[in-house]
Amino acid sequence: MAFTLKTTLTTVEPPNVAIFLGPADARSEYEITGKLEMYVEKAVMLDRLIVAFNGDAYNLHDFPQNGRYKSENGNIARSEFNIIQSPVEFPPGNYDWPFRLRIPADVATTNCKRLQGNFFWAYELITLGIPSASSGGCPRQFIRQPLVLKRVHLLPTPRISVFRTTHPNALECIVKLPTIVDIKDHKVKLSIQWHPLGEKFRGVKDIVVEGIQTEECKFEYARLALGLRRFWITQPTVLYPEDMTRPGIIICDPPHWKGKNYRTITKNYMISNPNKKSAIATWGTDSPIEHEIEINPKHLIPTEEVEWVSVTHKIRLRITFVDLNINPMLVNAPIKFGNIVDN
Numbered sequence: 001m002a003f004t005l006k007t008t009l010t011t012v013e014p015p016n017v018a019i020f021l022g023p024a025d026a027r028s029e030y031e032i033t034g035k036l037e038m039y040v041e042k043a044v045m046l047d048r049l050i051v052a053f054n055g056d057a058y059n060l061h062d063f064p065q066n067g068r069y070k071s072e073n074g075n076i077a078r079s080e081f082n083i084i085q086s087p088v089e090f091p092p093g094n095y096d097w098p099f100r101l102r103i104p105a106d107v108a109t110t111n112c113k114r115l116q117g118n119f120f121w122a123y124e125l126i127t128l129g130i131p132s133a134s135s136g137g138c139p140r141q142f143i144r145q146p147l148v149l150k151r152v153h154l155l156p157t158p159r160i161s162v163f164r165t166t167h168p169n170a171l172e173c174i175v176k177l178p179t180i181v182d183i184k185d186h187k188v189k190l191s192i193q194w195h196p197l198g199e200k201f202r203g204v205k206d207i208v209v210e211g212i213q214t215e216e217c218k219f220e221y222a223r224l225a226l227g228l229r230r231f232w233i234t235q236p237t238v239l240y241p242e243d244m245t246r247p248g249i250i251i252c253d254p255p256h257w258k259g260k261n262y263r264t265i266t267k268n269y270m271i272s273n274p275n276k277k278s279a280i281a282t283w284g285t286d287s288p289i290e291h292e293i294e295i296n297p298k299h300l301i302p303t304e305e306v307e308w309v310s311v312t313h314k315i316r317l318r319i320t321f322v323d324l325n326i327n328p329m330l331v332n333a334p335i336k337f338g339n340i341v342d343n
Helices: 221-227
Strands: 003-009 017-021 029-040 044-063 067-070 074-084 088-090 093-104 119-131 141-154 160-167 171-178 187-196 204-220 256-264 269-272 289-294 309-321 329-335 337-341
Touching (some): 003 044, 003 119, 003 141, 017 029, 029 119, 044 093, 160 329, 171 329
Parallel strands (some): 017 141
Antiparallel strands (some): 003 029, 044 088, 119 141, 171 187, 204 256, 204 269, 204 309
């Protein structure tokens, strides 16, 4: 073999993990940086040398007679870095080049396996070296490296978020939670307080607290084709030179794919009025109720909200009143989990 290629990423994680800082944002871009190394054993003329980021998605269909069928891939992101674009002769030796790839900041980074059960997406780093015809039949080098995307966050300011909601003719409920919880921290401290809205308010009997994770994927091709131009290949590309105008999403049956899963990520916590007989009406009004809940890490994944993938979390409170004529109140306080890094 006249030449060999090796591509490495500049990350603080293992070589196949690209680190993104901050929330998903369709208005900005991320950069993937790395180094391409080439060893030339015998002098070779190369026409093109490219490093590319590529993201594909496809549907998985189960048919009773034919088994599982995978639809043709649809492109969801692509970025190419051209190291050389015209013929260059390389004598024997070692060469290396740094590269930068710019990709949309709102690509999905979640590793939710349940969502990928019927609709799969994956990213890869592609390295391509194309020899000239004059190189005497030297084969091209084409390397595909699976790539994992990981989103990280700095601790925000303020670190506590406040959620308010109202039950008509009963109370205003105020829940204070961390703005974001480290995915490795399996305990969440919350503060609950309420303000009576009527003179006949007799107090709260008890509160049931639980944490819920919602995983959702909504891939509607017609809408995305109009709203996300990167889903279409509009420019010539060396990776697909023969078909530069095909739509990136060409899966036509069905025209959309949806999946939604709910998980409870905590046990149910019962917080009761300390005086059940006389049901202290001032409980939770004079001072907040402080409580700590433990998160089950088995299925917990970071919060993520992009155009077609959503993983959200909430702390649900079911408030039961002393006055049974008042219907119980449901409070869904949003909370975020993420990979927290030091400043």
